[in-house]
Amino acid sequence: MNHQLINTALRNLQIAELNPMQLAVLEAIKTKKDNDLVLLSPTGSGKTLAFMLPLLTFLDAQNTKDVQALILVPSRELALQIEQVWKAMGTGFKINSCYGGHNTKTERNNFQHPPAVLVGTPGRVIYHLEKGSFDPKSINYLVLDEFDKALEFGFQVEMGTIIDTLVNIKKHILTSATQGIDIPPFAQINNPHTLSFISNTISNQLTFKVVHAERQDKLEVLYKLLGTIGTKPTLIFCNHRDAVERISSLLKQNDIPHGQYHGKLEQVDRELALVKFRNGSYNILITTDLASRGLDIPTIEFVVHYQIPTTLETFTHRNGRTARMHAEGTAYMILGEKEFVPAFIEQEPIVETLSSTYILPKQEADFTTLRLSLGKKDKINKIDIVGYLIQKGGLSKEEVGKIEVQDFESYVAVISSKSKELITTLKMEKIKNKSVKIIVI
Numbered sequence: 001m002n003h004q005l006i007n008t009a010l011r012n013l014q015i016a017e018l019n020p021m022q023l024a025v026l027e028a029i030k031t032k033k034d035n036d037l038v039l040l041s042p043t044g045s046g047k048t049l050a051f052m053l054p055l056l057t058f059l060d061a062q063n064t065k066d067v068q069a070l071i072l073v074p075s076r077e078l079a080l081q082i083e084q085v086w087k088a089m090g091t092g093f094k095i096n097s098c099y100g101g102h103n104t105k106t107e108r109n110n111f112q113h114p115p116a117v118l119v120g121t122p123g124r125v126i127y128h129l130e131k132g133s134f135d136p137k138s139i140n141y142l143v144l145d146e147f148d149k150a151l152e153f154g155f156q157v158e159m160g161t162i163i164d165t166l167v168n169i170k171k172h173i174l175t176s177a178t179q180g181i182d183i184p185p186f187a188q189i190n191n192p193h194t195l196s197f198i199s200n201t202i203s204n205q206l207t208f209k210v211v212h213a214e215r216q217d218k219l220e221v222l223y224k225l226l227g228t229i230g231t232k233p234t235l236i237f238c239n240h241r242d243a244v245e246r247i248s249s250l251l252k253q254n255d256i257p258h259g260q261y262h263g264k265l266e267q268v269d270r271e272l273a274l275v276k277f278r279n280g281s282y283n284i285l286i287t288t289d290l291a292s293r294g295l296d297i298p299t300i301e302f303v304v305h306y307q308i309p310t311t312l313e314t315f316t317h318r319n320g321r322t323a324r325m326h327a328e329g330t331a332y333m334i335l336g337e338k339e340f341v342p343a344f345i346e347q348e349p350i351v352e353t354l355s356s357t358y359i360l361p362k363q364e365a366d367f368t369t370l371r372l373s374l375g376k377k378d379k380i381n382k383i384d385i386v387g388y389l390i391q392k393g394g395l396s397k398e399e400v401g402k403i404e405v406q407d408f409e410s411y412v413a414v415i416s417s418k419s420k421e422l423i424t425t426l427k428m429e430k431i432k433n434k435s436v437k438i439i440v441i
Helices: 003-012 020-031 047-058 076-089 104-110 122-131 147-152 156-165 218-229 241-253 267-278 312-319 382-392 416-425
Strands: 037-040 069-072 095-098 117-120 141-144 171-176 193-196 206-213 234-237 259-261 284-287 302-305 329-336 367-372 400-405 410-415 438-440
Touching (some): 003 047, 020 037, 020 047, 047 076, 069 122, 069 156, 076 095, 147 171, 206 218, 218 241, 218 302, 241 284, 267 400, 302 312, 382 400
Parallel strands (some): 037 171, 069 141, 095 117, 206 329, 234 284, 302 329
Antiparallel strands (some): 367 410, 400 410
16 A cells, blocks of 8 residues: 555645554555455545545556546546645645536546546436446446445435446445445445444534424524524534525515525525535525535534434434534434423433523624635636735635635635725736636625
């Protein structure tokens, strides 16, 4: 195993040491060379890095003509997350992602110089197989990431079709955040070595609290709770989209910045919601269980179960968005008059009584998100954007927040107090001699 490549990647990611699960995966890859690997580990535990580091050492640097590894994922968001992490590793190996909603012409053009690693959703990967965009016979390594979620989404036929074309696989790596899944024959997992890091107990870094709404409307109690929490990043989970929209209406009436995330939103709107949440344009995201796993969102300090989860598995995945790695977090459950703590939750929660007086949630975000009309295909990167904002826009380094560069556009967080002035200042300025349109989103 090439430890130099791994050390370089960790240094680029600014990771001082791997967690026990990630170390166990590396050891298993080294000692169980002839075995496929099944990794069972909860949401937020670092599975992405766990399979990417050994994958990095499998690849042939001399082969620049073929796709060598395929990572199948159940969602567009997860594909983008994996692509971003791989690029941040500075591996020297090209990666491309393909997924529904992405420009197919752009994806086909990317195959003119094939990536060493292809990450994609099943439907879009089949599209490229049918178009002959890449040769499946060249692929030696297959990762089935969040396999349990892919089964839940009903991708069995698509995954089976893809796997049948991969006739030269040397190793399968399958990851799941759910214990005890049945691996169907189409996955072609042979003689697997299983590593399980899943526990049904609540993390000891997670504080679990209950707030009762016996004689009050749950919306009113939620509002008080948000006033108690303050400006810390918070995810509010609902079982149904209607509840997400009711909560959003309440916050809109009070001018409280927030976002929505659920399956009925257009893909572009879901992506923008995540972009703004990641960069601090708002600290409250109201969501269904669609956001409980597989998304690139920051460590969350508070999870609020506005509606009671129906299973321990759902509860665990929701809570997996907080108390991740070495961080601590708090999960609140709001219980109505006829609601109780589910029997599957063994840990005794702390009952919190909210004060009748509370501070309104913050009505203005520290950062505003701007959309720039240039991206990777325009040869623009984060360094270019930072230089543009500081040298031509007059911002300090501290006034520029998170930057995300996509194919044809970029998103950047800037200090809210200067956002309007900044757009005026940059109206006639260019990036690398390219005109750019900037709008607030």
